[in-house]
Amino acid sequence: AIEATKELISDPDPELRDMAKEELHDAKELASQLTHQLQILLLPKDPNDNRNIYIEVRAGTGGAEAAIFSGNLARMYQRYAELQGWKIETISQTLGEHGGYKEIVMRIQGQDVYAHLKFESGTHRVQRVPETESQGRVHTSACTVAIMPEAEEIDAIDINTSDLRIDTFRASGAGGQHINKTDSAIRITHLPSGVVVECQDERSQHKNRARAMSLLQTRLLSAKQEKLNAEQAASRKDQVGSGDRSERIRTYNFPQGRLTDHRINLTLYKLEEIIQGELGQVIQPLINEHQATQLTQLAED
Known part of the structure; x- marks a missing residue:
């Protein structure tokens, strides 16, 4: 379409020439946008992008x-x-x-x-x-x-249960009339790294423990990823990432x-x-x- 429009620019009819120039400008702009979109699609995807x-x-x-x-x-x-x-x-x-x-x-x-x-x-x-x-x-x-x-x-990191200290305590903050009556909140300390996580959202100690373990996995993985990101960012001078x-x-x-x-x-x-x-x-x-x-x-x- 761009090549055909270029030919019309040399047409003797001035009105046709003006229309052709306008069409050529629009076509080039669209081509540029499509090229940019294609380049974005070809960029390597971050495997974590669709995660919670x-x-x-x-x-x-x-x-x-x-x-x-x-x-x-x-x-x-x-x-x-x-x-x-x-x-x-x-x-x-x-x-x-x-x-x-x-x-x-x-x-x-x-x-x-x-x-x-x-x-x-x-x-x-x-x-x-x-x-x-x-x-x-x-x-x-x-x-x-x-x-x-x-x-x-x-990506589960192998966590040795002997490396964990697990404490129960009474939850504080919002949660209604039931939240402070039992020691349902959980605090897990990962002794080798010093990472501490808590969960006090659920009334069930079992559910809080499962959530706290999930958060601990996430924190340990995140610390590992942060170190890698910092090394990569330094090498590519990426100010955002x-x-x-x-x-x-x-x-x-x-x-x-x-x-x-x-x-x-x-x-x-x-x-x-x-x-x-x-x-x-x-x-x-x-x-x-x-x-x-x-x-x-x-x-x-």
């Missing part, structure tokens, strides 16, 4: 304000999950003294959950006037987010209503929308940037 995830939000520097902010982030992810039609459940939580969470672990199930949320791992910084601040000064606090693809039977939770990835500036993602220099003055769960406008540019990095790497190879 565990998401951990943990308060960092900033005391009570950091815990309140971790509550904001947890609700942002919950609302985003609801908008996507995903199922979300709380596995464990430690409440902050003035609201929010010192730490919360949630499980999200749905289509391509990891593909959408895998770039959320890292340190999230907040700048705002805390509710507890009487002088009206802006404070800076931080939380860390870890996104862990749920371990499946195929390292998944290092100590890396400062994003700032939420409430006085200015501004969100900045430092990895791709993305700034949006839509903080209120985003914190209410409209996270797609941040996630899609990150996916695009990661794909662009992959395409460049593919071309170099």
